Amino acid sequence: MISIFGSANMDLVAYTPMAPKLGETVTGRSFATVPGGKGANQAIAAARASGTGAAFIGAVGDDAFGPALRASLEDAGVDVSRLRVVPGSSGIAHIVVDDDGGNSIIVIPGANGTVTGPTPEDLDVIARSDALLLQLELPMDAVVAAARAATVPVVLTPAPARELPAELLDAVTLIVPNEHxxxxxxxxxxxxxALEALLELVPEAVITLGARGAVYGSRAGERLSVPAVPVQAVDTTAAGDAFAGALAVARAEGRPSPEALRFAATAAALSVRRPGAGTSMPSRAEIDAALR
Structure with missing residues (x-):
């Protein structure tokens, strides 16, 4: 099982032929309300990629979006016993997706901003898992506290990009940024x-490169380059989360690095063929079929 300590957002997604420039108005093609948030996306990705579930630790608001976010996680097989409900708004993400599958995102933390760190009950769940996935859509103090308290390998997706405290990096096993x-x-x-510089900070690193695949390195001396799976992208919003969730599952299963990275790259490629974030995550059967 993979534990995820992170954000849950409702994504308000506008699809348009071309994203507007600053001060410009464009006519969109369609609109969707889709459960997302980097933490929830990775939880769904891990649960679907493993077939054995994942546990999500975080918070939603007591607004209309909270029950929908909970239901989306439960429907994917995610344990939500540590998902708290707090007064106020759930996290919101305003997303613009263009016809090339590119996106721009504004995140409003809402309930995510109230998370202060893992409780003893949260830590019990983490201790029973194979790995802990972290992102940066929760307050930094909470992320640091979870990483430092974890007794299992810690996988960090450093997004949205910001300065990373040394005490966080000291607790990270694997970092998975995109090239930016x-x-x-x-x-x-x-x-x-950049890969070599990251390995001065953490024991292992993967840099995802979009259509150019990914590169991996470890302090043990392993270096790998993994090509992307060719695909016509519809929506790239959650590709990185699909990659991280599937990679954590593959590593927990003991797969060697080349195989684990191919598994993760295939999951990411499948995710961009469908619109939405959490709803785009592929199942274990889909990933296995694509790898045959």
Whole structure:
């Protein structure tokens, strides 16, 4: 089982041929309200990729979106016994998706901003899991507290990009940024150089490169480049979350790095073929079929 300590948002998604520039108004093609949030997305990705479930730790508001967010996690097989309800709004993400599958996102934390750190009950769930997945849509103090208290490997998706405290990096086993986040952390725009810089901070790193695949390295000396799976993208919003969730599952199953990375890359490719975030996560059967 994989534990996820993170955010749950309701995504308000506008689909448009071309995203507006600053000060510009464009006519959209369609609109959807879709459960999301990087934490919830990774929980659904892990649950579907494993077939054995995942546990989500976080908070939603007592508004109309809260029950919908809970239901989306439960429907995917995620344990929501540690999902708290707090007064006020749930997290919200305003997302614009263009016809090339690109997106821009504004996140309003809502209930996510009330999370202060894992409780003893949360830590019991984490201790029974194979890994803990973290992102940066919760307050940094809460993320640091969860990482430092975890007794299992910690996988960090450093998004949205921001300065990472040393005490967080000291507790991370594997970091999984995209190339823009890796550049923001290291100051290196070349993925190879950024990878080496990340390995000075954490034991293992994967940098996802979109249509160019991903690169992986470890302090033990392993270096891998994994090509992306060719696919016509419809919505790339949650590709990174699909990758992280599936990668955590593959590692928990003891797969060697090349196989684990191919599994994760395939999950990410399948996710971008469908609109939405959590709703786009592929099942274990879909991933296995695509790998045959």
């Amino acid at each position: 986040e890796a550049a923001a952390i290291t100051g290196r725009t070349d993925p190879g150089e």
